[in-house]
Amino acid sequence: MTDITIPAPSGSTDTAASQVTTQTTETTEQVAAPQAEKPAGEPQEKPEGDPAGDEQHKTWKEKRAERNRARWQEYKAAKETLPLRLQALESEVKRLRTGQQPPDFSQITDPNEELAERTAWKVRQSQATDAEARLGAERRAAVAETQTRLAAAWDETVAEARQSMPDFDQVFTKDTPVHERAAPFIVESDLSAEIAYYLGKNRAEAAELFNTFETNPALGLMKLGRIEAHLSRPAPNKVSTAPKPAPVLSGGQNPLGFDAERASVGDMAERLKKAGIIR
Numbered sequence: 001m002t003d004i005t006i007p008a009p010s011g012s013t014d015t016a017a018s019q020v021t022t023q024t025t026e027t028t029e030q031v032a033a034p035q036a037e038k039p040a041g042e043p044q045e046k047p048e049g050d051p052a053g054d055e056q057h058k059t060w061k062e063k064r065a066e067r068n069r070a071r072w073q074e075y076k077a078a079k080e081t082l083p084l085r086l087q088a089l090e091s092e093v094k095r096l097r098t099g100q101q102p103p104d105f106s107q108i109t110d111p112n113e114e115l116a117e118r119t120a121w122k123v124r125q126s127q128a129t130d131a132e133a134r135l136g137a138e139r140r141a142a143v144a145e146t147q148t149r150l151a152a153a154w155d156e157t158v159a160e161a162r163q164s165m166p167d168f169d170q171v172f173t174k175d176t177p178v179h180e181r182a183a184p185f186i187v188e189s190d191l192s193a194e195i196a197y198y199l200g201k202n203r204a205e206a207a208e209l210f211n212t213f214e215t216n217p218a219l220g221l222m223k224l225g226r227i228e229a230h231l232s233r234p235a236p237n238k239v240s241t242a243p244k245p246a247p248v249l250s251g252g253q254n255p256l257g258f259d260a261e262r263a264s265v266g267d268m269a270e271r272l273k274k275a276g277i278i279r
Contacts (some may be wrong), residue, residue, distance in 0.1 A: 176199055
């Protein structure tokens with residue numbers, strides 16, 4: 001059972017402005033040159049947006065959605081690069097382990113050549129052992145890194161789910177049976193939160209899915225796909241169970257000029273004949 005919870009220049013010494021001491025009898029006002037006016041039809045230039053200002057105006061939901069997308073991008077990138085790293089090490093181990101049988105040193109007559117062959121054999125064995133150790137460490141690191149990124153992406157998904165499903169934490173708990181083989185497929189689904197919520201609501205079906213992944217992972221994946229398809233279907237239109245309204249007489253529900261409560265039997269019969277209700 002898996003708990004998806006499934007990581008400066010110096011200042012100038014000059015005075016700021018010189019003082020004016022000369023007085024004159026005539027002063028000339030300096031008028032700033034007017035800026036050239038743009039034609040009325042020409043669009044005004046808009047100031048470029050400030051990225052920092054745009055960032056401040058983002059809501060917490062938008063920021064969280066961006067973090068969620070970034071986490072998913074990191075997780076998907078890791079899923080693509082980690083296998084390549086492991087494949088390179090596996091190829092190196094295979095190359096070094098090719099021809100495991102040691103050479104027949106008895107066929108070598110030259111002592112110096114025999115010594116060289118024995119030394120080369122020991123070096124290849126040592127290199128292969130080191131490569132296998134690095135491959136094992138890389139595999140463990142890949143698993144840990146994948147789990148960390150997967151958990152981080154799941155945390156963002158849960159945070160988003162709590163907004164639309166306030167009781168998510170009460171429905172999907174650590175007691176909800178989720179197999180470790182199913183966890184990555186659930187988290188990677190576009191309906192990951194909905195699937196988890198569904199399993200929390202249907203514990204018997206969740207337990208059955210857990211057992212299927214334990215004995216037959218391929219069949220378990222098919223069942224999980226059916227659940228996802230079921231949740232992705234649009235909800236059917238609700239059919240009203242209310243009784244149909246009574247027939248409306250022509251001219252509206254209660255046309256002006258005719259009062260059903262005050263009308264005589266003859267008037268009512270005539271009215272119903274005109275409406276086509278009776279003959």
